[in-house]
Amino acid sequence: MATEAPPSPTSAADVADGLRAVGYLPEEATALVAYLAAKLGKPVLVEGPAGVGKTELAKALARYLGRELVRLQCYEGLDEAKALYEWNYRKQLLRIQAEAGDKGWSDVQEDIFGEEFLLARPLMSAIASEQPVVLLIDEIDKTDQEFEAMLLEVLSDFQISIPELGRVQSKTHPVVLLTSNNSRELTEALKRRCLYLWLDYPALEHELEIVRMHTPELPETVARKLVEVIGMVRDLDLKKPPSIAESIDWARALLLLGVKDIDAQTFKETLSVIVKHRTDMDVVSERVGLKLAAVDAKPA
Amino acid sequence: MPNRPDAGAPPSPGIPPDDQTAGAPLDTPPDGMAARLLELGEQLRAEGVAVGTSELLDAFRVLEEIDWRRQEDFREALAATLAKSQDDRRIFELVFDRFFFRAVELAAAQEGIRENGSEAGEHGDALGEENRLSLDELTPEELDALRAQIAQALQEGSEGAMRDLARLAIAAFGRQENGSGVIGVDVQRIRRSLGLRSDPQPELPEGDPRREGLPRDALRRFEALLRRELERAQIERTGSLPAARPLGDLDRALPSGPLQDLAAVHRVVAQLRRRLATQGKQTRGHRKHAHVDVRRTMRASLQTGGVPVELKYRPRRPRRPEIYVLCDVSTSVTSASVFFLSVLHALHDSFRKMRSFVFIERISEVTDVFEHERDFKAMSEKIASDAGVADISGYTDYGRVWSELLELVEDDLHPRATVIVLGDARTNGRDPRADLFAQVAARAGRTFWLNPEPKLYWNYGDSVIAAYERHCTAFECWTTAQLEDFVKALARPELTLRTT
Incomplete structure (x- = not known):
């Protein structure tokens, strides 16, 4: 590059x-x-x-x-x-001890504050x-x-x-x-x-684009649903809302598992990828889990 | 300017000077972008954004680098140089909109461009121009269709559709009896007649977007659009600009009214929480001016031939903040207690050792509620139903509260504890019992009082804050800035030692 x-x-x-x-x-x-x-x-x-x-x-x-x-x-x-920067005082000390005997003070002083003794x-x-x-x-x-x-x-x-x-x-x-x-x-x-x-959490479409870029193999529908769920989770009052990095991790995890759709079951199983506090987990699984379950029930 | 640009568009040098800006009328400012920018800077300063000369110089340099005719670029570039924090950015948006809206409207009014003449084709859908002219003939069905359409647009949150529909809504509902003359009232009236609410309305039929409640952000944006359109119409009617409305403290005050929604409170508190989280750590972690650890220093000096070049410090003993919070939930502080409860909520996330109490006439411990309930709404319901703090009258009885508090925690209070009282110190004529409060304060290490009333009202009527202020540090706390001052004091022990 x-x-x-x-x-x-x-x-x-x-x-x-x-x-x-x-x-x-x-x-x-x-x-x-x-x-x-x-x-x-x-x-x-x-x-x-x-x-x-x-x-x-x-x-x-x-x-x-x-x-x-x-x-x-x-x-x-x-x-x-x-x-x-820092003066490499160990080296300086060694220098003084090695040369102090036969050189004048000013020489040594000039000597030990040179670039050689500078740690950048x-x-x-x-x-x-x-x-x-x-x-x-x-x-x-x-x-x-x-x-x-x-x-x-x-x-x-x-x-x-x-x-x-x-x-x-x-x-x-x-x-x-x-x-x-x-x-x-x-x-x-x-x-x-x-x-x-x-910089704030990205808008839905923008995050979708980011997720798609990092996991192009993930089906479009799953990616979209993933981003929507992440948005829902962020709306809750959590100790640590999921970041973009966690969306991407989640997408990768779903890809590895070969998931075709995010339903209540998969959500529950992979929840730990995006939520990392025990109390948060309770809140999320209760609220979002229920919502997903409701969505699943409808078409059936 | 043949066509009126949209509000918020950058000014063109052709716009005549705006001499009715709030405050000082300017003596014939020179034309052109530079003068405009200075005016904008001036207005930002008036609203409390720290805009220095260097910021303005940066803004000029930035405008040379970008295509300032693109509205978004123009706005972002100015924001990047002039507004240096999230709060500033919020004020910047408001001032920016107001500034250019006024500039554009003034130019339009002066050049006599009128809505009907120049913009006839702008919203060419079915409910277009002729409806504006013959409003009274709209049938109830057509009004219902309009309501549904607006609700739909809010649901989808599309800015363009909302803007067009705002104009229609004003045309359909706004001009009844020619409005109240107060724009804010008109906005709310229109919103009500459209049936737009953020909470669910289960009585509506299936499929109506209003049934589930509309997104709050969209609702707020729609209200802003209504306001703007009404202002525009007013300017057009009168042919002159009204005095600029300065952003009062109200715009920046803590969102506390019962009508205002919790989302705004939570945004404020989320910020506070982040800050508390790190500052709590700071007080727990080691500080710079610690004691020298002689043993470790000597050992390290062996490396340098016995010369103690590197000093080793003894880590400071961790300070465990132990916090007792008492929150007034009586009717006189209803509006503030919503906010205070969220603050409590945030504090609970940040401090492990914390006990919370709510009180009206009696006091009740709610630590458990906060620890187990994450959802704010459920939490406040639980407090309302279980705490049992109101006895007979429902008026605060501070004297009784102190004596009960002493009974509850007397043995637990110690010099490392911090007591925070959230309340307005209005005793309703009862005995304040400052002596009991003094006992509490004497046992605790630090005592703070957060009063949701502006300092102006302190000690008026039945407010007895002066009696308590002798024993604690009192803060007025009704804007975010004041809250932050308090958080700073809370997190920095050495600072408060000086003040008490």
Whole structure:
């Protein structure tokens, strides 16, 4: 897929086609914002419930643009040393011990703060890369506010200041995606630097298309019914509503089982693929199961 | 402009300046897109969306990159740069629609383009133009057919059909006695005469889409269309724009009226739940400024020749939030208690150690109900039938509630417990017994009061919130933003230590 000349999209439709070609079906707004991000060089903040393809979007963009994907998975307690860079102090210590005897302090100091002793972490490697990359900062809402503040320099100027070395300026412009599950309000400063994209559960037809793309062998009627049932399940008040990934898993499971129609029985047997909480299971099997049973009874 | 573009279409530079926008009248703004965009930004700011200069600059840059004549692209591109959260996006949609609707209508009014002249062929189906002109001659059968047709369109949720039918509905039902003059009233009257309801109507014949109840979203969209068409007609009659209706707090307030549906409440609460789920973990997990674990630090220092380069921290003791929630379900807070019960519901999903009570005159524990009943409707019915909280009058008796609460939980309360009271603190003239409440608050670590009334009404009439406020932190809680403030306070222990 990585062609010799990486594509440079000239319209949102280009991006939509390109993403389709690498196996990601974007909605119109998604393609538009992705296009703008590539064009303006602005980071995109992608929010939405879990499992609607936020991370997948970044991967697909990387495939489409023929770029490497650099991923920074955020978690509570993530700090600069793990995200930006770190001095390899063990190597530095060894160096000092090996040479301290016969060299002056200033020589050694100059020596041990060189690039040789720098461990590049994801943000650093994205900035310093010779080739343009796609940088994915996943689940930014899991980090602390301090970390967000540190990101500001990277995101607006694409540079990193290292006190001992000076500034590392990016040679190419990375496409940056930040994802968030919206579990905490991000700071205004960060939002201001980003374009905003809200991804939600797809509309019925769109999800059907996605399911069909991943399991083309599944009969059309089964796929349609599957998507309708998933929609019903999402309407219930669940702890964890099924995501797109779970629809696809379910479709694959049904395909393996060689199911011809989703009736109350098959639904009950394969329920665990889409619902992953015990209390949720009770609710779903009660509500949706009954509905399916009613539908089955009618034509008989 | 020979043809009137649809409302919501991007402005063309030809539209004369709109000088009747809410608030400050602008002195002859320059023509063109830039001025329009600034105005839109201004209106968004007036509604509380943080639109900075950098956002506007981005919007301009974005418009250079896209084909802004396509309405969807135009809207999405602006939304991506101007609205940076879901809430902002909702406000953006409202303001965007209002802004361009008004701009278009004003242009139309000024150029004297009228509905009948220019748009005659727009809805060319059987119930078309001539019916508008001779409404009174519609037979009851024809009206029934129209009702069925509209219900069908709502069921299918097709936007185009709904728009056309909204116009017809107004033509058929809207102009009786020339309307009430208040658009909101007219919308509801038309909806009623069409027999459109979201709850099932079993008396209707088989096959009627209304029998099972219509989808709420479609119903809401249809009402919005009705409103818009009525506004358009009004503008046309008077030939001028009415003052822009600012989005009041009402539009953003918690959906709490008994008439409003639960789906909206649940959307708000779903968000809250996600936030609670993660923040609960934050308080449980380890924090940054923990104590240094000397043993592990020394051991790690061996790697670096005895120099303690890497500090190891002792993980913080997990904090187990133990929450006691008391919820007033009396008639004075009927509208709010629907919302409060959903909040309770959400809290139960997020905190394992939690006990819930409802009260009116007496108090009753409903923890079990919440733990075993996932369905909201069944749950509220169960509470209504089993809890037995109303005694004789049905008015809240806070004094009695406190004394009963003390009896129930006195021994269980401890400094790590959090007590949350949801109620309006209206005692109906009875003794507030703040001394008993103080005892509860003293035993618990933290005590919060969520009052569904705006602060303005506190301590008026029989409200005695001041007496209780001495012993707890009181929040007014009738919009989502206020609720979020509270959630933040709840999840961050160190913050509340400062305030209490």
